[in-house]
Amino acid sequence: xxxxxxxxGRCGYREAWRRQKELFxxxxxxxxxxxxxxxxxxxxxxxxxFHGDEANLLASEKRLQAMGAECIRIERGGxxxxxxxxxxxxxxxxxxxxxxxxxxxxxxxLERSVIGLLESYGVTASSNNDAIGVWIDWNGVxxxxxxxxxxxxxxxxxxxxxxxxxxxxxxxxxLINPCGFTDKGVTSIERELGRKxxxxxxxxxxxxxxxxxxxx
Numbered sequence: 001x002x003x004x005x006x007x008x009g010r011c012g013y014r015e016a017w018r019r020q021k022e023l024f025x026x027x028x029x030x031x032x033x034x035x036x037x038x039x040x041x042x043x044x045x046x047x048x049x050f051h052g053d054e055a056n057l058l059a060s061e062k063r064l065q066a067m068g069a070e071c072i073r074i075e076r077g078g079x080x081x082x083x084x085x086x087x088x089x090x091x092x093x094x095x096x097x098x099x100x101x102x103x104x105x106x107x108x109x110l111e112r113s114v115i116g117l118l119e120s121y122g123v124t125a126s127s128n129n130d131a132i133g134v135w136i137d138w139n140g141v142x143x144x145x146x147x148x149x150x151x152x153x154x155x156x157x158x159x160x161x162x163x164x165x166x167x168x169x170x171x172x173x174x175l176i177n178p179c180g181f182t183d184k185g186v187t188s189i190e191r192e193l194g195r196k197x198x199x200x201x202x203x204x205x206x207x208x209x210x211x212x213x214x215x216x
Contacts (some may be wrong), residue, residue: 038091042083043071059175076160078150079180086167144185
């Protein structure tokens with residue numbers, strides 16, 4: 001089965017979005033074509049899902065401009081989230097039919113992959129039925145999100161994906177209600193471990209785990 005892992009390095013969101021949509025369209029047109037797992041780190045940007053609530057952006061346009069960011073409404077599910085330096089973003093562009101997956105099972109595969117990656121760093125995390133993504137201490141006194149997940153699926157082909165906070169500047173999340181939540185926090189691998197981790201190493205581990213969980 002043809003699958004390529006591509007590392008786009010640090011890339012502006014709009015450029016990565018354009019490239020991703022091109023891959024997505026190509027795979028819809030040729031369902032047996034090459035699948036991709038794209039790994040990327042973005043410049044600061046806020047993205048709002050197709051049905052997301054603009055009220056969850058708490059900053060003015062002037063404030064966003066001051067930090068060199070913008071807010072873009074895109075075609076994935078979910079509400080608002082932040083992408084920026086120190087965060088690993090993963091865009092699988094795959095044909096779910098070739099993997100025997102429905103949308104829910106695919107999202108669960110992404111969640112399980114992130115949970116396995118975090119476990120390799122000694123960080124205990126979980127998913128839950130109430131909120132898509134990966135969380136720490138969901139049922140405890142300090143529930144906090146470490147990975148946001150939002151996807152688009154058309155004709156069985158996926159785009160968008162997951163955003164894992166590795167060494168991310170978490171203050172950027174203070175300008176939004178992350179994923180629409182007003183009573184939950186956000187965290188990162190760095191925050192949980194009390195030290196920075198090597199982002200290249202995280203990329204490599206994440207790609208390997210995803211390939212295994214997708215049975216590539």
